[in-house]
Amino acid sequence: MTNLLQNPIFQDEAKAREWLEARVWENGVACPHCGNADKKKITQLEGKAHRPGVYQCNEVECRQQFTVTVGTVFERSKIPLTKWLAALFLMTASKKGVSAHQMHRMLGVSYKSTWFMMHRLREAMRAGSLEPMGGHGAIIEADETYYGKPEGETKRKGPRHRNNRPIVSLVERGGSVRSFHVAVANQVTVAQIVRENIRSESRLMTDESRLYDGSLMHVARHDKVKHSADEYVRYDGQNPPIHTNTIESYFSIFKRGMRGVYQHCSEKHLHRYLAEFDFRYNNRIGLGVNDGDRADELAKGIVGKRLTYRRPNSARPQA
Numbered sequence: 001m002t003n004l005l006q007n008p009i010f011q012d013e014a015k016a017r018e019w020l021e022a023r024v025w026e027n028g029v030a031c032p033h034c035g036n037a038d039k040k041k042i043t044q045l046e047g048k049a050h051r052p053g054v055y056q057c058n059e060v061e062c063r064q065q066f067t068v069t070v071g072t073v074f075e076r077s078k079i080p081l082t083k084w085l086a087a088l089f090l091m092t093a094s095k096k097g098v099s100a101h102q103m104h105r106m107l108g109v110s111y112k113s114t115w116f117m118m119h120r121l122r123e124a125m126r127a128g129s130l131e132p133m134g135g136h137g138a139i140i141e142a143d144e145t146y147y148g149k150p151e152g153e154t155k156r157k158g159p160r161h162r163n164n165r166p167i168v169s170l171v172e173r174g175g176s177v178r179s180f181h182v183a184v185a186n187q188v189t190v191a192q193i194v195r196e197n198i199r200s201e202s203r204l205m206t207d208e209s210r211l212y213d214g215s216l217m218h219v220a221r222h223d224k225v226k227h228s229a230d231e232y233v234r235y236d237g238q239n240p241p242i243h244t245n246t247i248e249s250y251f252s253i254f255k256r257g258m259r260g261v262y263q264h265c266s267e268k269h270l271h272r273y274l275a276e277f278d279f280r281y282n283n284r285i286g287l288g289v290n291d292g293d294r295a296d297e298l299a300k301g302i303v304g305k306r307l308t309y310r311r312p313n314s315a316r317p318q319a
Ligand SMILES: [Zn+2]
Pocket: 031, 032, 033, 034, 035, 036, 057, 058, 059, 062, 063, 064
């Protein structure tokens, strides 16, 4: 950690910008306005007349200026990049998250700005284009939980409880997780999530909840473990054991983080916190992703979330 904190990208704005450029423009500088990625048609503007890090696109129909933050969740921010990167590293390195109060004290940025920065970074953690999960031989565990209820009531099923905020998550055993905050958890919404996110060759494993009864037609096989009968793992010959331990351990990290660190989360923002926990799980040590790789991954994720590709004749955005 000492070495990490001494990294000049947290003190030196030029170093911070170079670090970000190397990740956002992994394949070389590209114009966020027109998509021009031809190095010969892009000039870095230098000299006193320009702030550092400004580029000029020389595509005839574009000719706009840009910096690395244009079209990213950092766009138009007054917060120095050194602080953004410190926030980015802290959020990716802590398993259960960092509270906005703690982050605000560590960064020396106002609480309000810190809160805003953290939501921007959660937006960057949201997965972009999503291929379906699973495939032949893959096991997807699915389960639901209700955020906002005291412990002990979180597994209560059904939409009758007004304070319930149902979350449905799918996790591929040995792979990634995908979480959804749904208005109502019922067979229809769950079947839709399964259909849209899981390859039909996959095997589905759940507890005995009837919520997943509408999902069978979308998967190769559906097995249930009977928690109510104290059955937590069922062995099935040569086949992989039937259980939902993977998804339950994911929910346990999520709940400990939400209870211990974030505490207050309005329903409006719940999907963002889910994106944060999903991101860390999907970029975890167990999958060979270390803290540095995870920060790189998040830096690449800042692109495109607010990106509006502008046509040559539309208004000129600020660089
Ligand atoms: Zn351009």
